[in-house]
Amino acid sequence: MRTRSWIILIGALLLVSLAFCFLLLGRGASGTVANIYQNGVCVRSIDLSAVTESFTFTVSDGARENVIEVAPGRIRVLEADCPDQVCVHAGWLADSAAPIVCLPHRLVIRIETSAKAADGIDTVSQ
Template identity: 40%
Template sequence: MKRKTVFWAVLFALLAALGAGAYLLRGGGTRAAIYVDGALYDTVDLDAVAVPYERVVETEWGSNTLWVSHGAIQVTDADCPNHDCVRQGAITDGLVPIVCLPHRLVIQIVE
């Protein structure tokens, strides 16, 4: 019994460390790709942004207001019910894309 507990604990600890490690070590560039419903909608070169500006992405599923700045992009407003994408804040690397599920919008920083 004891041996099995230790076995599973060690196995899961290793898997968790591996997963977290793979996730954190994944780097990225500074171009933001905006996908709507799986199709590439637009790309923005974040390195070239000197003056931050606001941009509205309006699709048939809804509207998201983006704040584009040097090396970073974030959603500042959306007319969706949960506002998960707004709460996520700015992204600066390819680790985590911003996902607005109700509007089928994905913003990811790519090389």
């Protein structure tokens, strides 16, 4: 293939990816419920709009821990004993469609419209 064809191919790939970036992440999250998933299972759901006072709690799977802080309207990973600290550096998640991900601990925090935990919305936070 000629060099020009490769440049066009890569340019097209870049444009499509950029378009999807804005499409998927440009708009905000649609709900106010923070669902916390570990190993694909939603372990806790918190309605951020109902939170009046900040609190922290720990999500643990036995060996690995993430300390999560919840404040009115937002949530973040305060501390984690993972090696890369990507989840801590992600900072506050409020109304973004971009989830907080802690790959080493298989933990994902997403803002969604409804509670996905088995026991529904967390009542401690109400």
